[in-house]
Amino acid sequence: MSKRKNFSTKRMAILNTICSTDCHPSAKWVYNNLKEKYPDLSLGTVYRNISLFKEEGVVNAVANVNGEERIDGITEPHSHFICTKCGSIYDILNQELTALDSVLTDEGFHIESKSITYYGKCNKCS
Amino acid sequence: MSKRKNFSTKRMAILNTICSTDCHPSAKWVYNNLKEKYPDLSLGTVYRNISLFKEEGVVNAVANVNGEERIDGITEPHSHFICTKCGSIYDILNQELTALDSVLTDEGFHIESKSITYYGKCNKCS
DNA sequence: ATTGTTGCAAAAATTTTGCATTATC
DNA sequence: GATAATGCAAAATTTTTGCAACAAT
Numbered sequence: 001m002s003k004r005k006n007f008s009t010k011r012m013a014i015l016n017t018i019c020s021t022d023c024h025p026s027a028k029w030v031y032n033n034l035k036e037k038y039p040d041l042s043l044g045t046v047y048r049n050i051s052l053f054k055e056e057g058v059v060n061a062v063a064n065v066n067g068e069e070r071i072d073g074i075t076e077p078h079s080h081f082i083c084t085k086c087g088s089i090y091d092i093l094n095q096e097l098t099a100l101d102s103v104l105t106d107e108g109f110h111i112e113s114k115s116i117t118y119y120g121k122c123n124k125c126s
Numbered sequence: 127m128s129k130r131k132n133f134s135t136k137r138m139a140i141l142n143t144i145c146s147t148d149c150h151p152s153a154k155w156v157y158n159n160l161k162e163k164y165p166d167l168s169l170g171t172v173y174r175n176i177s178l179f180k181e182e183g184v185v186n187a188v189a190n191v192n193g194e195e196r197i198d199g200i201t202e203p204h205s206h207f208i209c210t211k212c213g214s215i216y217d218i219l220n221q222e223l224t225a226l227d228s229v230l231t232d233e234g235f236h237i238e239s240k241s242i243t244y245y246g247k248c249n250k251c252s
Numbered sequence: 253a254t255t256g257t258t259g260c261a262a263a264a265a266t267t268t269t270g271c272a273t274t275a276t277c
Numbered sequence: 278g279a280t281a282a283t284g285c286a287a288a289a290t291t292t293t294t295g296c297a298a299c300a301a302t
Contacts, residue, residue, distance in 0.1 A: 008257055008300080027292080042259045047292060049257095064190040067267075067291065079226070081235050092230065100205070100242075104218065108249040109207050115245065118230060120238040134275080134282055153267080168284045173267060175282095193266065193292075 010038060014049045018059055019073035024080075024089040026068040062089055063117060079116035085125040092118070136164060140175045144185055145199035150206075150215040152194040188215055189243060205242035211251040218244070 017030050025033070031046045050071060053059040062072045062080055065087050072080075072091075079092035104111060120126075143156050151159070157172045176197060179185040188198045188206055191213050198206075198217075205218035230237060246252075 010258075040259070045258055064195070069190070081230065081237075084238060090235075092226070098224065100218070104207065104244060108252070109216075109244065110247040110252040111207075111244050112210060112246040113244070115241075115243045116226075117241045117243070118235065118237050118239070119241070121236040123234040126234075126236040136283075166284070170268075171283055
């Protein structure tokens with residue numbers, strides 16, 4: 001426990017912001033969201049910390065929507081629905097297991113994660 | 127038939143390059159690949175045409191790997207395996223139908239496409 | 253002191269765009 | 278000649294990085 005890692009105020013605030021929203025934010029969204037509370041926050045710091053979180057596996061990239069990478073603070077396996085009109089990303093919590101998973105493993109692919117993403121129009125947009 | 131669309135030499139060459147490789151290329155890859163044959167080809171033209179192909183639905187974006195969007199000339203539904211080490215994208219042709227699809231439809235999501243992507247290490251990298 | 257973290261600005265890198273030119277019908 | 282497509286370079290974006298300053302033990 002001698003390592004003092006991941007406990008800077010801003011780092012915690014960034015992680016907390018990501019984990020307490022279900023909007024699957026971009027780096028810029030996190031930055032804008034925290035800018036009021038931390039006026040001297042820099043976008044570079046947000047990017048640096050998101051990179052770190054991804055390495056640690058506490059957040060995951062969901063998809064690139066309109067040129068921006070969107071991230072998810074939920075690490076349990078689940079699926080997503082991305083609206084092609086408004087860009088909203090919805091969590092689909094029923095992740096199904098399929099026979100394909102074991103077929104791939106048998107063929108020598110070493111699966112680290114599986115992502116099921118639906119694209120279409122959400123309730124509000126269709 | 128009075129419309130003369132999609133029949134410029136370079137446009138055809140770009141589409142042909144995308145459709146005749148299974149590497150799921152980036153725009154830059156397509157550009158580099160055609161540069162020998164068309165020394166005056168410009169990267170902007172490749173981007174412009176890929177945008178067009180995506181709108182027309184003749185190619186699809188697969189994923190953003192290391193900052194580059196990778197595209198697929200196969201439009202039939204299928205899945206992908208992306209190697210987190212070498213960045214190779216493999217086609218997984220066994221697309222399974224699941225109960226989740228109809229559940230989402232019932233809930234008011236209008237599904238346009240479904241993408242199953244596995245991430246992990248491929249045979250060569252593990 | 254030493255190591256981690258940040259702000260700031262510059263740099264990289266990808267993608268888009270404006271406009272004059274070229275190609276195609 | 279009219280419209281479509283392109284080359285080129287500039288611009289717009291997103292993301293990364295170098296470095297000096299600051300924070301925490």
